[in-house]
Amino acid sequence: MSVALEILSWICIAAGGAFCVIGAFGLIRMPDFYTRVHAASITDTVGVGLLLLGMLLQAGLSLIAVKLVMIGLLFLFANPTATHALVKAALSRGLAPLLAPGEDSSKR
Numbered sequence: 001m002s003v004a005l006e007i008l009s010w011i012c013i014a015a016g017g018a019f020c021v022i023g024a025f026g027l028i029r030m031p032d033f034y035t036r037v038h039a040a041s042i043t044d045t046v047g048v049g050l051l052l053l054g055m056l057l058q059a060g061l062s063l064i065a066v067k068l069v070m071i072g073l074l075f076l077f078a079n080p081t082a083t084h085a086l087v088k089a090a091l092s093r094g095l096a097p098l099l100a101p102g103e104d105s106s107k108r
Contacts, residue, residue, distance in 0.1 A: 009057035016050030
């Protein structure tokens with residue numbers, strides 16, 4: 001493996017880990033359910049994607065690379081779908097989003 005490919009893979013792995021850590025802080029710091037779900041879904045999709053890309057670069061052309069691509073496709077489709085279903089269920093149960101002061105929910 002070339003040095004440039006090695007460096008690129010570790011940059012992707014470090015960036016993916018950073019996205020996941022930032023997403024964890026977002027889950028703690030965000031004020032309501034909907035913003036927390038948004039922070040979790042975005043950082044999970046991007047963080048896992050970058051981690052898988054880094055591992056894919058490390059694996060090279062092999063059966064492991066095919067498995068990593070399949071895992072990536074699973075995350076790419078399952079994570080946004082699960083997030084949408086979770087938010088839709090919360091809305092149908094009557095959980096109102098946190099609005100800015102003076103903003104009326106009937107105008108939305």
